[in-house]
Amino acid sequence: KNQVEQSPQSLIILEGKNCTLQCNYTVSPFSNLRWYKQDTGRGPVSLTIMTFSENTKSNGRYTATLDADTKQSSLHITASQLSDSASYICVVSATTSGTYKYIFGTGTRLKVLA
Amino acid sequence: KAGVTQTPRYLIKTRGQQVTLSCSPISGHRSVSWYQQTPGQGLQFLFEYFSETQRNKGNFPGRFSGRQFSNSRSEMNVSTLELGDSALYLCASSFPGQGARGYTFGSGTRLTVV
Numbered sequence: 001k002n003q004v005e006q007s008p009q010s011l012i013i014l015e016g017k018n019c020t021l022q023c024n025y026t027v028s029p030f031s032n033l034r035w036y037k038q039d040t041g042r043g044p045v046s047l048t049i050m051t052f053s054e055n056t057k058s059n060g061r062y063t064a065t066l067d068a069d070t071k072q073s074s075l076h077i078t079a080s081q082l083s084d085s086a087s088y089i090c091v092v093s094a095t096t097s098g099t100y101k102y103i104f105g106t107g108t109r110l111k112v113l114a
Numbered sequence: 115k116a117g118v119t120q121t122p123r124y125l126i127k128t129r130g131q132q133v134t135l136s137c138s139p140i141s142g143h144r145s146v147s148w149y150q151q152t153p154g155q156g157l158q159f160l161f162e163y164f165s166e167t168q169r170n171k172g173n174f175p176g177r178f179s180g181r182q183f184s185n186s187r188s189e190m191n192v193s194t195l196e197l198g199d200s201a202l203y204l205c206a207s208s209f210p211g212q213g214a215r216g217y218t219f220g221s222g223t224r225l226t227v228v
Binding site: 034046102104 | 147149156
């Protein structure tokens with residue numbers, strides 16, 4: 001069964017600290033993995049996308065890693081800011097005959113405190 | 115260029131009523147997908163339209179339906195509303211062949227059923 005599990009469910013950190021969010025998946029056939037940031041009441045915004053052959057991708061203070069062998073991904077946030085407070089969603093896509101299927105994790109809710 | 119536009123942003127309906135939500139994709143994007151997001155269930159895929167045809171469908175009852183017009187704009191309809199239909203409804207658009215990279219969400223329509 002295609003599944004995406006994220007941990008932790010929620011996280012509270014102090015401004016300026018680093019943190020790492022985890023995403024484990026069982027999706028086949030794997031096409032790519034994307035991390036989204038979703039502010040409360042808004043639509044998700046893409047942070048990074050990685051295909052099977054990529055094992056790291058950065059977007060400013062956000063760095064995503066992918067281990068396709070263990071089917072794990074992480075999102076590392078460096079020097080957190082108050083504006084990083086949001087939900088972070090891991091989405092894995094599978095593709096069969098050109099048709100994409102998207103499997104969403106339930107997200108990690110991050111709260112950055114001053 | 116303009117992003118994905120969803121209207122209305124907020125909606126309050128009574129149980130038993132029906133509702134229609136609208137999504138205008140990014141210019142040039144021909145695929146539109148709809149999602150339901152609730153605190154307990156996270157993001158759940160409703161359906162995807164491409165060139166006015168439903169290409170994929172999630173596991174939702176027949177009360178949820180959609181359509182896509184020749185200009186790629188899409189509407190989602192929910193009939194006989196239930197309290198549990200209260201959620202943030204998101205649509206995302208993508209360019210053919212870029213189902214992964216060009217996947218952009220709108221800000222959503224917040225539906226409250228009372």
